[in-house]
Amino acid sequence: MPRICTWGEFERDGKRLWFFNLHMDHIGVQARSESAKLVLTKIQEMCGSEPVILTDDFNVDQHNESYALLNNSETLDDSYELSPVCHAPNGTFNNYNPTGFSGECIDHIFVSPALKVLRYGILTDTYCSREAENIYVARTLSDHLDAFSNNLVIGAFLFNMLALLFTFCFVRLIQLNIIIIMKFISYT
Template identity: 60%
Template sequence: MRKLFIVLALCGVSILNAQQLNVASYNVRNSNPNDAKAGNGWEQRCPVLTRLITFHDFDIFGAQEVKHNQLEDMLNALPQYSYIGVGRDDGKTKGEYAPIFYRKDKFKLLKSGNFWLSEDTSKPNKGWDAAYTRICTWGEFKDITGKFRFWFFNLHMDHIGVVARRESAKLVISKIKEMCGKDPVILTGDFNVDQTSESYQVLHESGILSDSYEVAQLRYATNGTCAGWNPNTYTPNRIDHIFVTKNFAVEKYGVLTDTYRIKNEATGKYEARIPSDHFPVKAVLKYTK
């Protein structure tokens, strides 16, 4: 009986020391009139998108293409979350954010900041051959129920600049080395290139970060991550990624291809729609001391 008690006690310690995180990356698509004309307006998508986040129980996630009005709408619909991040165009509210949303009941924010994906990381500006100003938001978090600390970085790389993507990847690795030491780190984002690209290899083969897709114990990915508004499109390309340091075991990885239905008034039939032109990516991570 005494031996059984000791075994159970040790198991209890192991469970307490193991920290599980539901992490995600989600390009929510910026709100714009052209999408609304095509029947994919933000006002229509937001309620579905935020319910998806709630149902899939994201503990902490990086989002991309979030304009200020969208940020406010998401926070109103997701009162259990707080966020960090700024608009990329002025470091305040102008332009798209790359915010990190986190559960207020699970995490305490220790510190946070932003840097621009550019030769000058301190202020809004375009880097290298980029078409747009690009930003990376970061935070250091502590599990509110224990002593587990980790860093979270989130970004949206340029869609045009090949040099900009490669140098941005190198910059992020450099920042992680400089800021985080051997601490656990998560990097999420829309990298605008798939798993065959040079900038992807810079990250995945860095010796610091690994693509959670590649190291997951259980993988659920029946599609790539950019659907272009068509729920019937198939692509093998994953341009939205979750990278993790070796401190984490990736128990599960999934591309969430959730759809919803709207009625076509012309035909009277219902048709499938998706909440964004990107599918969100989710990883279940476990960190054990």
């Protein structure tokens, strides 16, 4: 499976927001570390001090070197650690088990200092599929649960990018199951 980083630059009234999504290798320790270094360098080069959101499937938890490279930088912080309100009863890896609980949080949402995280959570929603007449089985959409961070306040103004970001995030949700939900956000 290819490991990629996709990004988008969103602008309104001369103000920018950058959104990156990364999928790291699930086997190579060095590959993950080099990916973290590369994406951090590119974010610093491309974005400077402008607001940045990085979502990712790290394939490792927060006790790993590649995670630490980003979280210990002055460029990005994990929204889980910044949020005053967290609803994370589970990790993000479920291995397609709708009733399984795991402490493994291998999907992360990083934000730059220009952003303030108000809430963080992991969605544990399931759906039912019909196996036979009158027999329904709970299922998950993926082997990863969705992480979300909402109401990101950017500097002294609020960013209104709901439609654009939601569309971008929905595409990434299908691939990596990470959602950024920004609601009730508008320019002041």
